[in-house]
Amino acid sequence: MSTIVDEIIELFDTKGREPYGEDVSVAEHGLQCAALADREGAGEALVVAALLHDVGHLIEDPDDGYGVHRHDAGGAAFLARHFPEAVVAPxxxxxxxxxxxxxxxxxxxxxxxxxxxxxxAHQGGPMSPDEVREFEADPHLAAALRLREWDDHGKVDGLDVAPIEAYRDRMQRLLTG
Ligand SMILES: [Fe+2]
Incomplete structure (x- = not known):
């Protein structure tokens, strides 16, 4: 029987290989972010969040050559059906x-x-002061900012990192249903 983890791995191996405006594919990018998280000793949930943070690009049709602009909301909604808030929030x-x-x-x-x-520009531009205050009050602020750092750095063309299968057990352990 195919599980959601199998489905995610399949997504990485198919749609994940397509370009989305960066030097790397969505799959390469997710794997590089997870590798960075792993190297920094992030907990299992945050490593999996780093791996899957752009899954929203893989489950909806792109807005343009840069993928799905609101892939944060779509990806989080998809992940919330299967993973805890520690994965979903970042x-x-x-x-x-x-x-x-x-x-x-x-x-x-x-x-x-x-x-x-x-x-x-499509995502609302810089936050307003009110949005900044609200964001800083979020209990997942630190995790979200760590993920953002990896997100910005995990875009190296041709970097050799662990494959998606290396994260199968961690994804499996975190499943909520
Ligand atoms: Fe990303």
């Missing part, structure tokens, strides 16, 4: 985390990739 917040960083860190926007800069 995924739901990873686009907001970019809007937050742009608002509070003047040098951050200049470091974003061209694709991230393009999608930022």
């Amino acid at each position: 995924v739901r917040m990873h686009v907001a985390a970019k809007r937050y960083r742009v608002a509070v860190d003047p040098g951050y926007a200049a470091r974003l990739s061209a694709a991230s800069t393009h999608t930022l």
Whole structure:
């Protein structure tokens, strides 16, 4: 019987190989982010969040050559059916985390990739002061900001990292249903 973990692995091996405006595919990007999380000793849920944070690009049709602009909400809704909030929240917040960083860190926007800069405009641009305050009150703030760092760095063309199968058991352990 095929499980949701099999389905996710299948998504990575098929749709995940398609380009979405970065130098790497969605699958390569997720695997690089998970590898960075792993290297920094992040907990299992946050490693899996890093791996799956862009799954929203794989389950909906793209808005343009840069993928699905609201892939945060779509991905989080998909993951919430199977994984705990410790996985879902950083995924739901990873686009907001970019809007937050742009608002509070003047040098951050200049470091974003061209694709991230393009999608930022479609995602609401920098946060307003009220949005910043609300975001900072979220209990998952720290996890979301860590994920954002990996997200911004996990875009290296041709980097050799562990395959999706290396995360099968961790995904399986975290399943809520
Ligand atoms: Fe990403």
